[in-house]
Amino acid sequence: MEINNCPSCGAKVEFSPVDKALKCLKCEKVYPINYVKNAKKKPLVKGENDDGFKEWENNSRCYQCSNCGGQIILNKYEMSSKCQYCNTASLVPLKELPGLKPSVVLPFRLSKQQAGEMFKKNIRSKIFLPREFKKKLPKTEIGASYIPSFSFACDVYAMYHGIEEYKKVVHENGETKTITRTRPISGHIKHHFNNIIVEVSDKISQQHISSILPFNFNEAYDYDSAFIMGYSVGYYNQTPIDAFEKAKEMAEDEIENMIRNNYYNYISSLSVQSNFSDESYIYSLVPIYFVSFKYKNKEYINLMNGQNGNLGGKLPYSKVKITFAAIFVLLLMIGLPLLILLLS
Numbered sequence: 247m248e249i250n251n252c253p254s255c256g257a258k259v260e261f262s263p264v265d266k267a268l269k270c271l272k273c274e275k276v277y278p279i280n281y282v283k284n285a286k287k288k289p290l291v292k293g294e295n296d297d298g299f300k301e302w303e304n305n306s307r308c309y310q311c312s313n314c315g316g317q318i319i320l321n322k323y324e325m326s327s328k329c330q331y332c333n334t335a336s337l338v339p340l341k342e343l344p345g346l347k348p349s350v351v352l353p354f355r356l357s358k359q360q361a362g363e364m365f366k367k368n369i370r371s372k373i374f375l376p377r378e379f380k381k382k383l384p385k386t387e388i389g390a391s392y393i394p395s396f397s398f399a400c401d402v403y404a405m406y407h408g409i410e411e412y413k414k415v416v417h418e419n420g421e422t423k424t425i426t427r428t429r430p431i432s433g434h435i436k437h438h439f440n441n442i443i444v445e446v447s448d449k450i451s452q453q454h455i456s457s458i459l460p461f462n463f464n465e466a467y468d469y470d471s472a473f474i475m476g477y478s479v480g481y482y483n484q485t486p487i488d489a490f491e492k493a494k495e496m497a498e499d500e501i502e503n504m505i506r507n508n509y510y511n512y513i514s515s516l517s518v519q520s521n522f523s524d525e526s527y528i529y530s531l532v533p534i535y536f537v538s539f540k541y542k543n544k545e546y547i548n549l550m551n552g553q554n555g556n557l558g559g560k561l562p563y564s565k566v567k568i569t570f571a572a573i574f575v576l577l578l579m580i581g582l583p584l585l586i587l588l589l590s
């Protein structure tokens with residue numbers, strides 16, 4: 247059963263993370279949601295590019311922000327004019343289709359109120375923030391949004407060769423010294439990647455998303471419009487095929503790290519050739535809070551993981567505190583050896 251308004255009083259209902267159900271904003275009645283886990287990863291079929299932007303469902307509408315260009319999807323019953331990405335009221339409806347229907351949703355676990363409390367706690371625990379900022383926190387605005395991401399699985403078979411640099415102790419003309427020698431290395435490595443997450447909205451960088459990881463995919467449920475009632479959904483602008491290129495880069499970086507970790511010594515001119523197979527993906531919506539505030543006329547927008555409260559983004563750091571910390575470290579670096587020298 248799909249509920250758009252409260253059957254009891256007719257007011258708006260929203261997904262409530264605390265109740266794990268739909269809740270009426272007026273009479274506070276709670277309506278259960280079906281939590282189903284059936285969705286599986288789909289094989290990534292090359293040449294299917296055009297399928298990437300097919301119609302979702304006519305319950306959703308696409309909007310574009312006239313300020314920053316960000317695109318988001320709202321349920322057709324949702325009335326919002328505020329853009330999550332830049333925190334200005336400048337959303338304009340678009341006629342375009344809202345794209346593929348997501349397969350799974352990771353529902354918000356923290357409520358907006360809990361997110362606000364976690365943000366304050368997080369701020370208080372940071373040492374390099376200006377004192378006046380910590381003392382009197384500016385008014386924060388919290389927006390909630392599901393961000394589109396593709397999660398990939400694949401097998402990688404990688405062949406590599408490179409040069410290992412190692413140290414050797416030699417005795418020459420009655421002298422003992424250490425020299426650097428090299429030897430060629432080569433080999434292969436097999437690895438299965440189960441969950442490479444690629445964020446696919448153009449308004450949030452992969453780096454920004456990485457700063458609030460991990461997301462718990464054990465709590466990924468089959469898409470149900472109830473999960474997004476009251477929330478906006480970021481629009482994706484890459485097809486699964488395009489996004490997989492990013493996933494490959496991430497996998498290749500990790501493979502390179504694995505190879506380097508296999509050796510005790512430094513590896514130079516490493517060359518790796520990776521072959522990918524059995525690629526599959528799932529289109530998921532991950533929960534993110536946008537915490538925005540103004541400090542000294544500057545606007546800050548932080549991201550918060552809607553499951554565990556991890557915070558990422560820029561904060562107003564105190565230059566004075568950082569300078570003092572740097573001086574302290576410097577003194578320690580000079581002072582400590584001096585002390586050891588004096589005591590010995």
Ligand SMILES: [Zn+2]
Binds near residue numbers: 271
């Ligand atoms: Zn009601």
Ligand SMILES: [Zn+2]
Binds near residue numbers: 314329333
């Ligand atoms: Zn915007």
